[in-house]
Amino acid sequence: MPFDKIYLDRYGEPVQKLREQSATQKFRLGERYAPPWDPLGRVYRYALAGAAITPGKLLGGQALSGAATTLQTACSVSVASQVGDKRIYLTIVTTAQAASLFTDGIAVVNDVSATPDEFYTFAIKDNTALVTTGTTGYIELYEEVPVALTTSDKVDLTVNPWYNAIEMPVTTHVACPVGVAGINVTSGYYFWCQTWGPCGIMSNSGPLTIGADVLSDVSLAGSILSDTAAVVATRVGFCLNVSTDVYGATVFLQIAP
Secondary structure (H helix, E strand, O other): OOOOHHHEOOOOOEOOOOOOOEOOOOOOOOOEEOOOOOOOOOEEEEEEEOOOEOOOOEEEEOOOOHHHOOEEEEEEEOOOEOOOOOEEEEEOOOOOEOOOOOOOOEEEEEEOOOOOOEEEEEEEEEEOOEOOOOOOOEEEEOOOOOOOEOOOOEEEEEOOOOOOEEEOOOOOOOOOEEEEEOOOEOOOOEEEEEEEEEEEEOEEEOOOOOOOEEEEOOOOOOOEEEOOOOOOOOEEEEEEEEOOOOOOEEEEEEOOO
16 A cells, blocks of 8 residues: 555645544555654654554554464475565464464565575565465565575564554563654554654653653653663653653654654
């Protein structure tokens, strides 16, 4: 589903506005949009909500399990392929995975024939149902594979980072930060997620320091904290302004330009 003039209105805006949600998908997950009218240089990515989301909360990808595992490591190539192929047959590592789960996700191919191993990264166009045995399951890539693959080679699969986005959970981060919503979003709806530029975010650990890095927090869902905190966290940008309320700050997001 490419982002082109078909999906823009007469003013050059996306048919799904930045502050609208939609029950139906109108763009590819991760599709980038930078409003040409915006003097702040903000950037947005198209996302799917994996739970109810409120504005100004830091979001991350959802960790799933069982039949919907978002990560698969060292899947075996089940059928040898040639240079120029776009289809890779493979067997999944855990429970069978649903068709199209990894659409617009990430495939990293480990060519173990090379010394040392060589790694190639691809965007996944689609996938069939993936099973743990046999040779029927495959992923379809957007581009051709530049090397021949044997059944000794391995493939890592990761869903699109903006698939099933949720507010970053407490205690333990289960996925990387992916942005901030500018509206209330219903679970299972599609929306534009801000990933770059000035953005208001909830802060739980203050005071923040203007000009200093800010990190994802693990003590309050969807919040940020100062870079001076002695915790293991992920940098998401730097502080532009500190709210008079301890629970807010203006941050220059630096997640996906």
